[in-house]
Structures are given as C-alpha cells and as structure tokens.
Amino acid sequence: MQKEEFSQICRELSSGSNHALSGAILPVVEEHLAFHNKKKLPVIWLETNDSGDNNIAFMNTTYPYLGRVFTEMIDLLYSNTFMAAQGRGALSILEQVSETYKGKFTLIVEGAIPKKDNGLYNAIARTETRFITALEAVTRLGEMAEYVVAIGTCASFGGPTAARPNLTGSAGVRDVLDREVINVSGCPVNPDWFVGTLAHLLMYGRPDLDKLGRPTLFYGFTVHRHCQRRSYFDNKDFAKKLGDIECMFSLGCMGPRTSADCPYRQWINHVSWPVKANTPCIGCTNEDFPDGSSPFFTPMPKKSTGKESGKNTSSQGGAKL
Amino acid sequence: MSKQRVMFSPVTRLSGLLSVDVMLENGRVTEANASGTMFRGYEWIMRDRHVTDAVYLTQRICGICSLSHGAVASYLLDELYDNELEDNAQYLRNIMFAADFLQNHIKHFYLFSLPDFIKMPERPPFHGQNPADTRLNPEDNQRLAGHYFEAVKAAQESHQILALFGGKAPHQHSFVHGGVTVAPTADKIEQALALIGNISEFVKSRMVPDTELITRVYSDYFRIGITPWQFLSFGLFRFGAKNEMFLWRSGVLADGQLYPPQLALISEDITSSWFDKTGAEEIKPDPFKPGAYTWVKSVRYAGRYFQVGPLARMIINGFYKGGTATMDRIYARTLETLLLTELVQEWLKDLKPSHPPVNQKSTPVKKEVTAVTDAMRGALLHTALIEDEKVVKYNIITPTVWNFSPKDGHGGRGPLENALVGTEIPGQDMLFTILGRTIRSFDPCISCATHLLDCKGSVKAKVVY
Numbered sequence: 001m002q003k004e005e006f007s008q009i010c011r012e013l014s015s016g017s018n019h020a021l022s023g024a025i026l027p028v029v030e031e032h033l034a035f036h037n038k039k040k041l042p043v044i045w046l047e048t049n050d051s052g053d054n055n056i057a058f059m060n061t062t063y064p065y066l067g068r069v070f071t072e073m074i075d076l077l078y079s080n081t082f083m084a085a086q087g088r089g090a091l092s093i094l095e096q097v098s099e100t101y102k103g104k105f106t107l108i109v110e111g112a113i114p115k116k117d118n119g120l121y122n123a124i125a126r127t128e129t130r131f132i133t134a135l136e137a138v139t140r141l142g143e144m145a146e147y148v149v150a151i152g153t154c155a156s157f158g159g160p161t162a163a164r165p166n167l168t169g170s171a172g173v174r175d176v177l178d179r180e181v182i183n184v185s186g187c188p189v190n191p192d193w194f195v196g197t198l199a200h201l202l203m204y205g206r207p208d209l210d211k212l213g214r215p216t217l218f219y220g221f222t223v224h225r226h227c228q229r230r231s232y233f234d235n236k237d238f239a240k241k242l243g244d245i246e247c248m249f250s251l252g253c254m255g256p257r258t259s260a261d262c263p264y265r266q267w268i269n270h271v272s273w274p275v276k277a278n279t280p281c282i283g284c285t286n287e288d289f290p291d292g293s294s295p296f297f298t299p300m301p302k303k304s305t306g307k308e309s310g311k312n313t314s315s316q317g318g319a320k321l
Numbered sequence: 322m323s324k325q326r327v328m329f330s331p332v333t334r335l336s337g338l339l340s341v342d343v344m345l346e347n348g349r350v351t352e353a354n355a356s357g358t359m360f361r362g363y364e365w366i367m368r369d370r371h372v373t374d375a376v377y378l379t380q381r382i383c384g385i386c387s388l389s390h391g392a393v394a395s396y397l398l399d400e401l402y403d404n405e406l407e408d409n410a411q412y413l414r415n416i417m418f419a420a421d422f423l424q425n426h427i428k429h430f431y432l433f434s435l436p437d438f439i440k441m442p443e444r445p446p447f448h449g450q451n452p453a454d455t456r457l458n459p460e461d462n463q464r465l466a467g468h469y470f471e472a473v474k475a476a477q478e479s480h481q482i483l484a485l486f487g488g489k490a491p492h493q494h495s496f497v498h499g500g501v502t503v504a505p506t507a508d509k510i511e512q513a514l515a516l517i518g519n520i521s522e523f524v525k526s527r528m529v530p531d532t533e534l535i536t537r538v539y540s541d542y543f544r545i546g547i548t549p550w551q552f553l554s555f556g557l558f559r560f561g562a563k564n565e566m567f568l569w570r571s572g573v574l575a576d577g578q579l580y581p582p583q584l585a586l587i588s589e590d591i592t593s594s595w596f597d598k599t600g601a602e603e604i605k606p607d608p609f610k611p612g613a614y615t616w617v618k619s620v621r622y623a624g625r626y627f628q629v630g631p632l633a634r635m636i637i638n639g640f641y642k643g644g645t646a647t648m649d650r651i652y653a654r655t656l657e658t659l660l661l662t663e664l665v666q667e668w669l670k671d672l673k674p675s676h677p678p679v680n681q682k683s684t685p686v687k688k689e690v691t692a693v694t695d696a697m698r699g700a701l702l703h704t705a706l707i708e709d710e711k712v713v714k715y716n717i718i719t720p721t722v723w724n725f726s727p728k729d730g731h732g733g734r735g736p737l738e739n740a741l742v743g744t745e746i747p748g749q750d751m752l753f754t755i756l757g758r759t760i761r762s763f764d765p766c767i768s769c770a771t772h773l774l775d776c777k778g779s780v781k782a783k784v785v786y
Contacts, residue, residue, distance in 0.1 A: 049359055051768045052336040053384025053491040059428065060477045060490070067470035076446040079333075084436040084450035086333045087753040093449045114360075120608035121616075123358035125331040126340040131358070160366065160381040167362040167606060188384060188491055242502045243677035268477070268484035271512075277488025277495040278502040278677055282377060284492075290378060295371035 001028045003204045010196050010217035011261075029073055032203045040072070041202045042105040044098060044141060045079040048134035049122045049161045049170055050111030053188035054152040055081045061191035062269045073198060077105065080124070091125055091132075098144055106201060107145035109173045112154040112161035113138055116169030135176060142177040147201055149182045150174070151194055156183035156213070157287045164291055174213065182206070183213040187284035192265055193218040210259070212287055218265075223255035223281050226263040243278050252297040254283030324351075329753055332760055334433040336385045337767025339725075341760060342614065345746060350756075353734075353741035355725050357767040360595070360606055360616040367715035372685075372707050373398060373498065375715070379703065380492045382717070383769040385428070387491040388421040388483065389696030390717075393703045396564050397692035398498030401705070402682040405562045410500030410678035412668045415558045415568075416513070417483050417496050419661045419668075423520060424479035424490075425697040426631070426658040429764050430528060431472030434651060437758045438535050439465050453750045456538050465534070468527050475523040478516045482665070485509050485516075499681035505672045514669050521662040524655075532655040536648050546647030546740040546759035551575050552633035553582060553622060553723065555693035555700045558664075568664075569695075572637040573622060579637065582622070584691060584702070587718070590619040593727035617767075619729040620722045628736040629699025629723040630764060631657045647740070650762035685710060696720055698764040719769040737763050 006028070033039065047055070059066055064073070076082060077097040078090070085093055098105065111134070114121035119135030126132065142148050150173045153159035162170040174181040182201075184194050197215050200207040207215040224230065229247045232238070238250035249256070258281055262273040274281055283293040290296075294304055323346075330340030338359045344352040363382050367375060375394040380387035392414065399406065439462050440455040441447035457465065480490040486503045487493030495502040503509075536543070556571030573580045591598070595616055597607035607613075619626075627633075628645075632653040635641035641656060643649045691704040699720030706714040726735025734742065740759055746752050 047338065049361055051381050051384040051387070051491075052766075053381070053387065056384040056428075056491050059432075059473055060480050062477065065470065065477070066473045070446065075444075077448075079446050080331055080338065081334065081336075082432065082446040083333050084441045084447040086451075086757050087329045087331070089449050089451060089753070090331055090333050117608050121360045121606070122338070123340075124338060126328055126342075126356065126358065127330070128326065128328045160378065161361050163366045163378075165362075165365055165368075167365055168360060170361075187381065241679075242497065242499075242681065243504075243679045267489035268481045271481055271484050272488050272503075274488040274494040277486075279488060279494040279497070282494075290374075290381075294374055294378075296374050296377055298371070 001032070006200065006203065007217055011220065029199055029202060038202070041074045041198060042097070042101045043074045043076050043108055044094070044105050044145070045076060045081075045108040045110065046124060046134065046137055046141070047080045048109060048111030048113055048124065048138065048155070049168065050152060050154040050159070052081070052110075054110045054194075055079075057188035057191050058151075058194060060268055061195050064195065069195060073195075073202060077101070098141055102144050104146050105144070106147045106149060106198075107138075107141050108149045108151055109138055109155045110151045112158050112170035113173060113176045114168035114170045115176065116167075121168040121170075138173060138176055142173070142179065147182060147206065148173060148177060148179065149184060149197065149201075151184050152189050153185045153187045153284060153286075153289050156185040157289070159187060160290050181213055182209065182215065185212075185214060185219075185285040186260065187289060190260075190262070190265060190267060214259070214285075218261055219259040219285065221259065221261065223258045223260050223262055223275075226261070227255055227275060228263055229275060245278070248275060248280040250299055251280045252282070252295065252299055252303070253280035254286070254293050254300065255281040256300070258283040258286055260285045327752060329756055332757065332765070334436065334761060335765040335767070336383065337765070337769075339760070339765055339767050341741070341756065343741065343756065345752075348746050350741050350744045350746065353738045354614045355617070355727065355735070355737050356615040357617040357721070357725060358615075359767055362606065364715050364717060367712050370712050372401065372705055372710050372712050375703070375705065375712070376497050377492070377494070379717070382719070383766060384491045385425055385766060386421065386697045386769070388418055388487070388493055388496060389694065389701055390703070391493060391496050392418055393692050393694045393701050395496055395498045396559065396694065397690050397703050397705055399564055400690045400692065401685045401687050401707070402498060403686045404499045404682055405680060406500055406564065407678040407680070409505055409673055409675055411560045412672050413486055413501040413503070413505055413678065414496050416665055416668050417487050417493065417501075418558065419665045420479045420482040421490070422661050422697050423658060423665070424476040424483075426654050427472050427476040427479065427524075427528065430532065430651070430655060431469050433764075434761050435465065435469065435531075437754065437761060438539060441466060441469075451750065451754055453754050457534070461534060465531050468531060471523065471527060475520050478520050482513045482516050485513055497679065497681070500677075500679035502677050502679045504677045505674055507674045510669055510672055510674065514666070517662060517665045517669065521666065524659050524662050528655055529659055532652060536652050539648065542648035542758065543644060543646045545744060545755070546762060548628050548645045548736050548740045550577070550645060551625060551627045552636055553627035553629050553700055554634045554637045555582060555695050555702070557634065557695040569634060569638050571693075573627065574633075574637055575625065575627075584693070586623045587702075588621050588624070589718070589722070590621065590729040592619065592730045594618045615725075615727045617725045617727060618722055619726040619735060620718055621729060626726055626733060626735050626739070627723060629695075629720050633699060634695060647759045647762040654764070698766055699723055721766050721769050724763045725765060725767075
C-alpha cells in the first residue's frame, strides 16, 4: 500500500462496523514489514501525570484488537500498565532497552510533566536513595528516541493536569523537550488516532503534522465540519436543553473550534460520540482544554478564555471549519 | 538474617505510580510504607468553576473508574438542584455504572493480577517476568494465558455498552445531573443485550473457573495478606426519584457489628503525606516535607482504618462468606463481576423505550452537599461548597485513600500496609512476587489519590444516601 492510499483510508468518512481504517491496517503492516525487511516498532511507554485514561482507551482498540497490536505492530518494551516485570526488574529493563534501541525506539508519554520543584510531583520510580522524576526520565529518554509521541491531551498540551491553578507547574512534553513531539491529543485519545499514528510511523515514518504537532490524518477538520447536526446550526435551530436533537452550540458545544473526526469515527467500536449522545463536544483535543472549554455548558462566546491557566496556548492548528 | 530495607519500585500492572518500601527481618516483612508518587490537585482545579462542570471534569481524575466520579458528582448535583429522577434514568445510570465496573474487574483480574500467578509468553510486554512460584501445569497455564486477550475483548464490549448510552468511554458524557441524556431506544437495548450476553458468557466460562483454579492452586493465599474485619462501603446502585434507595447497602463493619456510616466520623490526616498546613484554613502540597513518603493521605473512620472495595461490599451485603486475605479480595471481585452481569441483563429488560430521561432544574436549592457511592475499588465521596453555582471548595475522598493510607499521627498503618506486615518471604527471589500479589489484590489506583483535603479533616455536610 502506498502512503497516499493509507492516508486516504485514515481520512475516509465512514463509520460503523465497515469502518475501514483499522481493518485495513494490519494485513498491510504485515506485508509492508516483510517486503521492506522491517521489524515491529520498538516502544517505551512512560506514564506520568494523568488519569491513565489513554492506556485504558488504547485497550479498546478494535480491528486490530490489542493482542494483534502487541504481536504484529509494536514491541512494548516498557509499560507500567502492561509489563509482567516489576520492581527493580522493570527498571533494569528500562535502562537496558533504552540503550539497546537507542535512536530506534519510539517514546510514548502518557501524561503531563510537572516542572515545579524539580518535578517532584511525579516520580515514575524510586530507588533507595532518590526519585526518578517524570521530568528526568522524559528528558533523558526523549533525547535517545527516534520519535516522541505524546498520547492524550495532558501529554500533548498539559490538559486537565495543567488546568488552573496548576499547582505542579505541569506542561506538555513539547515544553520539556527540545525536539519534535507528535501530539496525539484527546481526553482520552481515540484508539484509532493512536494506533493509526503508530502504523504510519512503522510504515512511512513521521506523519504530516498540523501547527500543534498533531497528525493531519485525524485532526485535519473540525468536529463542526462533519457534525450530523450541522444543518441545524446552518438553520439556526439550537437545542434548549440536554436531550434535544438540535445543534448544541447553545449548550456550550466546542465543535466549531475543535479538530477531530469524532462525528465519523466515533468511539468504542464506533458506536457513539458525545453529540450523538445529546451532549456538547467539550473540545478535549484542544490545546486549551479544559480551561478554554469551561464552563462546559455555557455557549462558546461566554466561556472563560483559558488564559488564566498560564499555559502557552497559540491559535488552533489551522483546521478548516 | 539481619534487617534489610528493600524498595519495591515501580509496582507495575496498576493504574498510576506506586512504590512500596519494605523492611525485612529474618524473612518476614516488619514494616511497609506505600508511596503514591503522583500528585495533581483536583480539588484546586475544581475551584471557581461552574459546579455542573464537576460531572465531566472529575471523571478526569481516573481513567479506569471515570464514571464513578461522574456518578457521585451527578448525585451531588441532583441534590444541589433538587432534581427528580425518572425510573428509566436510574436504570440507564445503573447499567452504565455496572458496565464500567465490568471492564475494570475483568481488566484487573486478567491484565493486572493473573501475570502474578501464571507464566506469560516470553515476549514484550511480558518479557523479564520473574517465573518464581508459577504453579499451574503447562496445559492450564497456556489456557489461562490465552484468556488474556479474550479478556481485553470482553472489557472492550463492557465499555461498548457504556458508550452506547454514554457517548464514549472513558469519560462518558450522558450520565449527568437530572438523569441520562440518551434515549433508551429498542435498537440500543438490543445491542446492549447482545453485548452483555457475550460478557456474561466470558465471565461464566472463563473468569469464574479461572479464578477458582487460581484459588485452589494458590490456596495458601487465603492465609497471606490478612486484614482485620474492618470494612466500609457507601452502598451502590441508586433508585427512586431522589436517589433515596440503594440496591446494595452501605455499612461500616467493625467489632462484629454492622452500622450505617456516619460521615461526620470521617477524618483525614497528613502526617506521612507530602502536604503542609500553612495557615489556619489551607493545606498545600510540600514535596520536601521531612518524614513524609506519599501523596496519599490517611483517612480514618472514628479514628480507625477501614478496608474498602469488592470484598467489603460483598461481606457487608452478605454475598461472601470467606475471610479477609489476598485470595479473598481476588475471589470476591470475580464473584461481584458475575453478579453484575446478571444485574445488567435484568435492568436492560426493565428499561422502557422512550425519550431521553433527563430533567435538570436550573437553580440550586442548597449551598453545600456531600454525596457518596462506591466506586469499583471502594468508597468514594465528593463534597461541594458553592456560591452562585460556582465552586468555593470541592473535596474528594477516593477508595485509594482508604486502602493505601500511610501512617497516621498515631503511627497506625492503613489496610495495605497492615496486610503486608507479617508476610513471610521464603527467598529473596520471591519478594516482589509475594508482595505484588497482595498489593494488586487491593486493585491499586494511584491516579485517583492525587488530591487535597478539607484541612479541618471532617465531613460535616448533609449526606446523600
């Protein structure tokens, strides 16, 4: 499969059980690896300050299910969530694989990085004498990795962890590393966005990114553009309360300035998404989430600006309305 | 053998980051300090926000039990705004809540706990497993290892039920104050029935027999990791127009007696936690505090520690007659999973296809409310103090704060630390294996323990239960 064809599948506007993205990936990956004599993607996954929702979301991947991702796409060399090793054994694996795969592994970071007080608000492990902070681990491994992928909005932009008043001085991975970070944002990430990004890295290398470092494969358009309720918006038919079928701009929907393909891709085997559930999009892929989306049920023009969070936010990533 | 201090870090296969510092003397654990090493400060994050944001924002505390926070925040808002719940709303809420329990329990047993007892294939992410004390015969071992990825699918189907009615998962959208925003249409009910049928089949044909096999082969773990008979549950699954009825009762079990919980008896202590009380009213995080070793606080009921979680619920409700050891916690969780699959099937049949059952009132009738429920891993409490619908103060006490309490001001240990002390370690190579089994039997979730408390340390507001 050529890169263009893969990209086309990722962007395809289909949903439901015939959804093509994930179903199409695996046979192609297998073929691709064999043809190019490549190996699976070596991955080191660090959990830092977040809720763990992104690895929970990752376990919900369908076609491929998690088992096939593990056996056919990636070698998950270190992961606090999944690994059978524990204690010192786990830490020595981290030391060993980061050297063995230096320059070749993909570093996945799940969670924001506390910077205040030398990062003591998050230690990925302790020894008898000291804390190995997320700040130290991400800085060190970030320099050694071939690619750095931030999974979820906390790792990408700080997210809820860095919401005001941000007592821990938390920030996204891009703010602690002097290198390119691929941001696969979302609270949590949709597993397709993440597994699709991994597949792209494996087969074609770095995907095209928007201004916020997100793969344009999944973040190229706003939620609003493809929303099933767009015609209500165009006709100025607005919902009065949750449960109504009209456009939810009046109830705080962030769709017009949120880049994601939720209206088509949907969630958990593609069964639903927040607007289909009669609730507003709360803009969870955004750089200023959650402060810029809050209060969630207040229309966009009246929301707080998100500026008081002290986060370094720029304009949204050039997505088309 | 002389004294030896060992740092067990990281404790893998859990939610969040945990280290356990143990002292060994003559092959026995003589002290254990459980150290949660991440802090986010959700109670501060909630301040000055519109109180209705709580349903979505507090779910971000924890990815594996997100709906519990959404649920307790919804109960809190129901009382704050004086909402009336429809029957359909309660059924849908309970179906979603139970579906989230199912994915948690299935993942806990197969992904987190099972690799403590069986030999996993020697490839990532299972490479480097310490094979000490794997006792299953090769056929049984292979069969159970094969169920690992079947479990991922069953857990995914549980989340699919949640997403059908909740829009997405984790961090669902439709279980909000006033009810549920999604209409229980016939097609959704049918789809959910098909999914729960699959999950139920998995639980009956895999999870229950697999757990029972582990309980037989590792029966010595009915004598390891024992805790005293001190259990607490806030009850689970609401019914009634005002959330006034519980399906599973609440209770405090101590000294052989069962009492209704009185929330005014709950207090929190920061002696061993990285928090400092700087003023009369406020505590602040202090990662440099001497003598502290965790971000988790000590929570006490009437000055005593209590264990929370599936074992507590099952014992308090009379569903489990066993003991209080490591294997009891594992077995009780699996038996609870089975009960939940049956409940979801019943509730789906009781739903009446109709409009979205949500009716939110718009003006608060109170200024302060405390709401409680049980989450997957135990008792959960939210308190909000508001002014003009804005949060002045928001307090959260999560299950991890109960089970993973560090030493309090009197030097008293929490449930996990207590369960570890006294454990026999026959050989150095067995240390992490044995400790890991007991630690994971509590279903640790450190993401949820990352918050602050009311400095007065007690909860005095009116309670919803």
